[in-house]
Amino acid sequence: MMEEERKKPNSDNSKGQSYANFAKYTGVAFQMMAIIGGSAFIGYKIDQYYDHKVQYVTAIACVLGVFLSIYQTIKQLKT
Structure with a gap:
């Protein structure tokens, strides 16, 4: 049972990270537009x-x- 718990990824953390990435890249697209x-x-x-x-x-x-806009995008995504 302990092994099964270790193998499960932390879904809350990965879900939050994916939402943060989505917001970041969506903001970059709107800024370019x-x-x-x-x-x-x-x-x-x-x-x-x-x-x-x-x-x-x-x-x-x-x-x-x-x-x-390309310069600004590269500058933002480096950090």
């Missing part, structure tokens, strides 16, 4: 203000937002 969406919105507003026919500021802002 906010950074990319915010930079795209700013780029769009700049293009709209200057009345650009080709929205190159939006494209540049989106690419910079993607790089910034």
Whole structure:
């Protein structure tokens, strides 16, 4: 009977850890969406203000937002 109890994983601890990981990674995903969406919105507003026919500021802002969000994600997941 003692061996059976030792072999059982602590389900409460592993369940709590999995919820913590889920919350952490979900927060990272929402943060990435906010950074990319915010930079795209700013780029769009700049293009709209200057009345650009080709929205190159939006494209540049989106690419910079993607790089910034990837950098931020790697920085967060290292710790």
